Amino acid sequence: QSALTQPASVSGSPGQSITISCTGSGSDVGGYNFVSWYQQHPGTAPKLMISEDTKRPSGVSNRFSGSKSGNTASLTISGLQAEDEADYYCCSYAGSSTYVFGTGTKVTVL
Amino acid sequence: QVQLVQSGAEVKTPGASVKVSCKAAGNSITGYYLHWVRQAPGQGLEWMGVINPSGDATSYAQNFQGRVTVTRDTSTSTVSMELSSLRSEDTAVYYCAREPPTTGLFDYWGQGTLVTVSS
Numbered sequence: 468q469s470a471l472t473q474p475a476s477v478s479g480s481p482g483q484s485i486t487i488s489c490t491g492s493g494s495d496v497g498g499y500n501f502v503s504w505y506q507q508h509p510g511t512a513p514k515l516m517i518s519e520d521t522k523r524p525s526g527v528s529n530r531f532s533g534s535k536s537g538n539t540a541s542l543t544i545s546g547l548q549a550e551d552e553a554d555y556y557c558c559s560y561a562g563s564s565t566y567v568f569g570t571g572t573k574v575t576v577l
Numbered sequence: 578q579v580q581l582v583q584s585g586a587e588v589k590t591p592g593a594s595v596k597v598s599c600k601a602a603g604n605s606i607t608g609y610y611l612h613w614v615r616q617a618p619g620q621g622l623e624w625m626g627v628i629n630p631s632g633d634a635t636s637y638a639q640n641f642q643g644r645v646t647v648t649r650d651t652s653t654s655t656v657s658m659e660l661s662s663l664r665s666e667d668t669a670v671y672y673c674a675r676e677p678p679t680t681g682l683f684d685y686w687g688q689g690t691l692v693t694v695s696s
Binding site: 468470499501502503505507512513514515518519524554556558559560563564565566567568569570571 | 612614621622623624627634636637638639640672674680681682683684686687688689
C-alpha cells in the first residue's frame, strides 16, 4: 500500500487561506468516505482535525474544513494563524481493515 | 478524560524484538479499535496495524506482515504491539491510537514510545 501523496510544504501569510491536497486512488481515498486529517506539532502526538472527509470534531476551529473530489481529498485552513504552523497528514481507509497515511505537509506561516 | 499511557523508551539490538504497551484509564478503550502508528525520525506517519474491541481479530499493513503482533488484554484495558527481527530502520516513535467503531478516525493518541535499534 503506497502512501497518499501530499505536497511537501505549503505556506501562507497570516489571515490567508491555504489548501493541502491528498491524492490516492479508488482503492482508498476515492473508494470510501473515511479520510481524516491530523495536525502534528514538533514532539507531540497527532491531533484529529477532520474526520469522514468533511466532519469537524468538537473543539476544532471552524477555520479548518475538509472536502473531497474523486481520489483527491483536501484540507483548507482559512484565516491562517501562527499557531497553525505544523505538519499535516491525511489518512484514508484502504479496505480489508487497513489504513494508509499521506506523505505529510509542512505548513509555514510567513 | 481519555488518556492512553504508553510504556517507556526502549533500546534494542538488531534482530531482537520489542513490545510496547498502551494502557487506558477506566473503560476508555472498551468497545474501541486500537491502532498502532509509527514515525521514524524526521519522517511521516506510517500505519502498522489494528486490533478489534474484543481482541480476537487483527489486521496489519503489508510492510509489517509476519513481524508485528498486536494483542489486547480487556481485563486490564491494555493493548500491546510486538515487533520482531528489528533493524535500524525500525528506529521510530510508536504511537497507539483509539478508533470509535466504523468511523475511520483516530480520536485519542498515546504519548508515543521511542524505540531505538542500534548495535
